[in-house]
Amino acid sequence: MIDLKNFVAAMASIEEEKGISREAMIETIETALATAYKKEYGERGQVIKARMDIDTGSFVLWQEKTVVDDSMLKSEEDIEEGESRTEQELEEKQEDDREDQDEDTENEEPAKVWFNEERHIMVDEAQKQNKKLQPGDILKIDLDYKDEFGRIAVQTAKQVVIQKIREAERNAVYNEFMEKVDTIISGIVQRVERGYIFFDIGKSTGVMAPKDRIPSEHYRVGVRMRLYLVAVDKGARGPQIIVSRSHPKMLEKLFEVEVPEIGAGSLEIKALAREAGSRSKIAVVSKEPGVDPIGSCVGQGGTRVSAVIQELGGEKIDIIGWSENVDDFIASALSPARVLDVEIQDERAQVVVAEDQLSLAIGRDGQNVRLAAKLTGWKIDIVSKETGKIEESSEETNEDTEEQEDDGVSNETEQDTDSKDEAQGADDETGGEGDTGQDTTKE
Numbered sequence: 001m002i003d004l005k006n007f008v009a010a011m012a013s014i015e016e017e018k019g020i021s022r023e024a025m026i027e028t029i030e031t032a033l034a035t036a037y038k039k040e041y042g043e044r045g046q047v048i049k050a051r052m053d054i055d056t057g058s059f060v061l062w063q064e065k066t067v068v069d070d071s072m073l074k075s076e077e078d079i080e081e082g083e084s085r086t087e088q089e090l091e092e093k094q095e096d097d098r099e100d101q102d103e104d105t106e107n108e109e110p111a112k113v114w115f116n117e118e119r120h121i122m123v124d125e126a127q128k129q130n131k132k133l134q135p136g137d138i139l140k141i142d143l144d145y146k147d148e149f150g151r152i153a154v155q156t157a158k159q160v161v162i163q164k165i166r167e168a169e170r171n172a173v174y175n176e177f178m179e180k181v182d183t184i185i186s187g188i189v190q191r192v193e194r195g196y197i198f199f200d201i202g203k204s205t206g207v208m209a210p211k212d213r214i215p216s217e218h219y220r221v222g223v224r225m226r227l228y229l230v231a232v233d234k235g236a237r238g239p240q241i242i243v244s245r246s247h248p249k250m251l252e253k254l255f256e257v258e259v260p261e262i263g264a265g266s267l268e269i270k271a272l273a274r275e276a277g278s279r280s281k282i283a284v285v286s287k288e289p290g291v292d293p294i295g296s297c298v299g300q301g302g303t304r305v306s307a308v309i310q311e312l313g314g315e316k317i318d319i320i321g322w323s324e325n326v327d328d329f330i331a332s333a334l335s336p337a338r339v340l341d342v343e344i345q346d347e348r349a350q351v352v353v354a355e356d357q358l359s360l361a362i363g364r365d366g367q368n369v370r371l372a373a374k375l376t377g378w379k380i381d382i383v384s385k386e387t388g389k390i391e392e393s394s395e396e397t398n399e400d401t402e403e404q405e406d407d408g409v410s411n412e413t414e415q416d417t418d419s420k421d422e423a424q425g426a427d428d429e430t431g432g433e434g435d436t437g438q439d440t441t442k443e
Helices: 004-019 022-041 076-084 087-103 123-127 151-178 248-258 260-262 293-298 300-312 325-332 355-362 364-376 394-416 420-429
Strands: 047-052 059-068 120-122 140-141 184-192 198-199 205-208 224-235 238-244 268-277 279-286 316-321 339-345 348-353 379-384 392-393
Touching: 004 151, 004 420, 022 047, 022 059, 022 151, 059 123, 059 379, 120 123, 120 325, 123 205, 123 364, 140 238, 140 339, 151 238, 184 205, 184 248, 205 224, 224 248, 238 339, 248 260, 248 268, 248 279, 268 293, 279 293, 279 325, 279 364, 293 300, 293 316, 293 348, 325 339, 325 364, 348 355, 355 364, 355 379, 355 392, 364 379, 364 394, 379 394
Parallel strands: 059 120, 205 238, 279 316, 348 379
Antiparallel strands: 047 059, 059 140, 184 198, 184 224, 198 205, 224 238, 268 279, 339 348, 379 392
8 A cells, every 4th residue: 555645745846847748657657566566566568557546546456358269369380380480581571561551450360379378368368258259359367466476576666667757758848848849948058068068957958059049149159048939849868949040930020929910810921031150031921901010110219129139149130011012022122232123033132222222232242132132032133223234143152152052061070070079168268240230120
């Protein structure tokens, strides 16, 4: 008999600390009791089950046997065939049988089994105990209650309980963070190892890969940061929680936090393009009359957009109005440049600007036209009004960016061959040259 008072108190403590439900803990204890009984008093091949009464602290044990008839058992020919085959041939046959069963599981008869007196019972013998039993049913045989278990059985039960509680804890953490995917969470920098940042996010640890970092940021141990939860994967040692600060969705979710109109549904972010740590563009549209989309995102005195900029370390943000008219949308996307004309040809857009607007339209290293192309989904060519020639193409700037990214990846690979301390020091000192000015909004 179990000490109910202490048992219930222990379950309540585990439920509160580890987030494991009481039902899961009771199921774990029942599995451990069945395992301990089988270890001490059972036979190999037996199916032992246990049920615990939480109100009284008592438990019952029983053995389960499947009721079979001759048609469900393998014949002597099957046995002789199995003995003559090699292990590889048997595995191939079992694989073929599984594939055939998957093709039509409804009409096909149950697979034949080897008779095991510890797992099976013939239908005529089973009906001596219960006349209603038919082939395929389960016969339950009550087992005598044992007051004591041996040391090995107790140790086995303990290991089962520990393992099951760990699995339940991992599942609880997995389910908790799965509900937070695609949201902003808070984390404290725990450590930096070879470019990977590990964050303390409560019941688990968030991992940020080098590609998910903002290049201009320094990650110091103990600093609290906002993170975008990208995904949760089930790993062998528990859930792997992937977080990011360079993901485009990070920008969108920060605006959802700072701009109540987005959460209320009166504003919508239709598109965004981001080069983390340097510059971003977002296109917003109003869903209700009388709501200024750009003004709402900027906030009074720029308070709302400034909060987002500060969180992202001074990243420039251009806020533009979205339009169904492609010409107007592309012209707005190239702000702060003033566009004279937009001509759509096949899948390309030729944008005409004055000579003194070329540098603004193209941007530093082609960044402005590159972001505008990502934002609108169009390939953009910048054409000078005076010369009529294409001065810059979004495709050219994308190729240059990809080459720079490839160089960065190769550099990271070379760093991994160095010692751990050297790699960590290099990661801590990594910084970008993105603009960090505060004049970030353009209408």
